[in-house]
Amino acid sequence: AKKSGRNRHAWFDHSMERELQTRNELESGLRSAIPRGEIVPYFEQQIDLQSGRLHGFEVLARWDHPTRGLISPELFIPIAEETGMIAEMSLSIMHQAFSAARDWHPSLNLSVNISPWQLRDAWLAQKIIKVLTETGFPASRLEIEITESALFDNLALAQSIVGRLKNQGARLALDDFGTGYSSLAHLRALPFDRIKIDKSFVISLNESADSAAIVNAIVSLGESLNLPITAEGVEDAAIEARLKALGCAKAQGWHYGKPLSPAAVRKFLAERRLLVQH
Numbered sequence: 165a166k167k168s169g170r171n172r173h174a175w176f177d178h179s180m181e182r183e184l185q186t187r188n189e190l191e192s193g194l195r196s197a198i199p200r201g202e203i204v205p206y207f208e209q210q211i212d213l214q215s216g217r218l219h220g221f222e223v224l225a226r227w228d229h230p231t232r233g234l235i236s237p238e239l240f241i242p243i244a245e246e247t248g249m250i251a252e253m254s255l256s257i258m259h260q261a262f263s264a265a266r267d268w269h270p271s272l273n274l275s276v277n278i279s280p281w282q283l284r285d286a287w288l289a290q291k292i293i294k295v296l297t298e299t300g301f302p303a304s305r306l307e308i309e310i311t312e313s314a315l316f317d318n319l320a321l322a323q324s325i326v327g328r329l330k331n332q333g334a335r336l337a338l339d340d341f342g343t344g345y346s347s348l349a350h351l352r353a354l355p356f357d358r359i360k361i362d363k364s365f366v367i368s369l370n371e372s373a374d375s376a377a378i379v380n381a382i383v384s385l386g387e388s389l390n391l392p393i394t395a396e397g398v399e400d401a402a403i404e405a406r407l408k409a410l411g412c413a414k415a416q417g418w419h420y421g422k423p424l425s426p427a428a429v430r431k432f433l434a435e436r437r438l439l440v441q442h
């Protein structure tokens with residue numbers, strides 16, 4: 165696999181002092197970034213492996229900073245979570261992403277990431293449904309991705325939130341599967357429709373026998389539980405071929421291209437005649 169291209173984001177000096185200063189700067193900057201529209205969705209292709217067709221996109225947050233350039237969600241999502249800004253930010257990203265999808269071909273789907281923190285908000289489902297209604301994006305084309313990390317201090321509330329969303333037709337995916345502990349217990353906690361294999365196993369699939377065994381086991385598990393598998397972090401054709409042979413349902417990763425800005429995704433779809441006129 166290729167070396168991961170982490171350098172596409174702005175990275176900062178790693179000395180502690182600088183880091184603290186940056187963290188304070190990021191936190192105060194983030195507060196105004198949301199109303200200014202600087203937190204934007206990028207779109208990563210999701211491919212149906214067996215047909216080779218475009219299934220849709222995963223929505224990935226970016227901070228389009230006026231002086232620092234694109235800032236990675238790995239830097240600002242944790243801050244947004246700790247400060248409670250994640251709720252507003254997430255709804256803003258969804259609003260932008262669903263609006264962008266208004267003139268996309270109706271076969272195209274969207275996956276959005278929900279922080280476990282958001283599952284403490286008893287009104288989360290209603291808020292998401294409101295954004296769907298406002299933008300006209302059908303819940304049946306929406307998948308919600310949840311990570312198992314720090315999952316659900318209030319399981320009953322999380323269950324009721326995802327129950328409401330699923331009643332509208334949305335689907336639920338367990339993200340980063342294999343990375344936390346008690347992954348299997350979490351599979352039973354919520355009504356998941358899909359498992360996403362973490363990219364750490366996929367990237368090393370053809371180089372590490374252990375990774376191959378783990379991916380194999382997850383695909384078999386998915387088959388037994390009737391849960392299709394999405395592999396993330398597909399960086400080359402050899403890995404794609406291996407996943408396809410294993411019976412993996414969907415794939416995403418840099419092999420298909422880097423995540424696209426809203427303008428770039430429009431151009432991409434127009435070239436493939438996947439935009440519709442209203």
Ligand code: C2E
Nearest residue numbers: 168224225236237238241257277278279397398399417418
């Ligand atoms: P994730 O949900 O596991 O997303 C996959 C990450 O892997 C993305 O990084 C994506 O750009 C990267 N990636 C995709 N293909 C490849 C590949 O072939 N090779 C390698 N090495 N990496 C690949 P990104 O966009 O930096 O996102 C990082 C994390 O930030 C996400 O991990 C997700 O946990 C979080 N995140 C992003 N957007 C949101 C959001 O809107 N809300 C929440 N709550 N979290 C978000």
Ligand code: CA
Nearest residue numbers: 222277309339
């Ligand atoms: Ca994800």
Ligand code: CA
Nearest residue numbers: 339340360396
């Ligand atoms: Ca993931």
Ligand code: CA
Nearest residue numbers: 311339340362
């Ligand atoms: Ca992740």
